[in-house]
Amino acid sequence: MGGDDEDERDEDDHDDERGIEREYSRRRKMSRGRFVALCIVQGNFALQMARPDSIPGRYRLLAVALMALLGVWALLAVRRGRTTVGADGVSTRGAFRVRRWAWHDIYDLRVETDPRRRSTDVKSLTYLYENDGRRAHLPHLDDWQLPDVWAEVADLHTAAARHRGMTWERRPATEVRIRERAAHRKARERAAVGAMLVLFTAIGYLVWTVTVDDGHRLLAFFLLPGAPLTAYALLVTFFRLRSSRTPAHA
Template identity: 35%
Template sequence: MGGDGDTGGIERVYRRRRRPQLRHLGLMGLLAVNAFFQSSRLFGDPYGHRDGPSGWPPLVFGLLVVTAFARVALEQLRAHTRVTAAGITVQGRLRSRSWAWQNVYDIRVERAPRGTNGMGPQWLTYLYDVEGRRRLLWHLDDWQLADPYAEVSDLCLSAAPYRSLAWEPRSQVEALILRGAARRKAWTWALYGALGVLAAMFVVDFLEIIDGRPDHPFLLLACVPLASFAVLGAVLDRYWTSRPPGSLAQQP
């Protein structure tokens, strides 16, 4: 991170400074290899019980693993956040996007999604625009900074002279932010539900193999979980965006 004294410290660049721990990367690699091996055993059809090709699940899983590792690599090498007197530019894994200060509604430090278990930042920083949409500010978190709250407070103070509006809440934008939070929560729970359905479909497919019945892996392991994700997400989205949960309504 750098600064420019001629612009009141507003010139800053937030890049990766802390490398991912090797034990976390090693654990991810072991889990990926084990899952790939198990899927190969399950769908490799070593006894010829199936008609037609059955090697697509390991192939698809392998592509997903490669894609996931590519995303992590691009995040570490390319992603960063640049702050200037003109506004904020977020360089993502592949594309960049900029906001002029008059289009920035707020900058907030929020708790990271559950499930990181110390393998990632616990606090992340998001930019909210005047339409209530949010965008992650890369590497402005507690992994790269000792105190992201203090950094964001100082950043907002330094940016005040370049804004036409004060850093104060507006009810219309807050309502849009609350609706966006409810929608994200709905689709997150829909994903959890789809993963549960996927686990159940693995059991059903395995039982069909044991019983010698015709099994339908593509239908059970792809179509059914995707359909459940779409249906559950649509239902929860409709319910929670019209009636946000209390936990979301109390967010600052």
């Protein structure tokens, strides 16, 4: 009995030493390869905008404004993005948005590796799952910013147990909702890819009409917002119906 009490005290001392109050923000900069790729993309954009025969001035100004807004958003997301863990729960902060979850509303914290990220800096991300199966990404709690993100999340499970008031057990109903939401999320991702292809086609058609200056320019302007949105709605419906006919695996 005495040995068990000493072991429990040792675990409590370890929890107190690590603490539940933690903040995860950017510790490492992007890799050299990713930085070079970003420079190439920005350089190509600047080259295209500098060409006098590329696109008319008003469209060039719109493209520059959109790129500038995207750059500001990315900078704020990097500078302000963070995940905070405390006795009350978990909170995340992005470029403009702050979200908070109490421990009793959190179903699980999971590290997930995406095979599509093999060529990127970050391959394993941490997600917070709510009791209804919704998930949220936890910024900077990943394998790029942390040497062992799996051990860190496991330690968070242990440290948060006393504040959560319940064990981290799996609940079948919640697992089913997680799989359903994952299927819907994949449907949205596939539909977004299809909508982007339609958008690029509409942009190409718009550029062609501006170049030849024919009577279809007004039609191109209507296609630019309408065609991608219509394609997205149709593809989401199609992929959701397709996933609903696929048997779920435990």
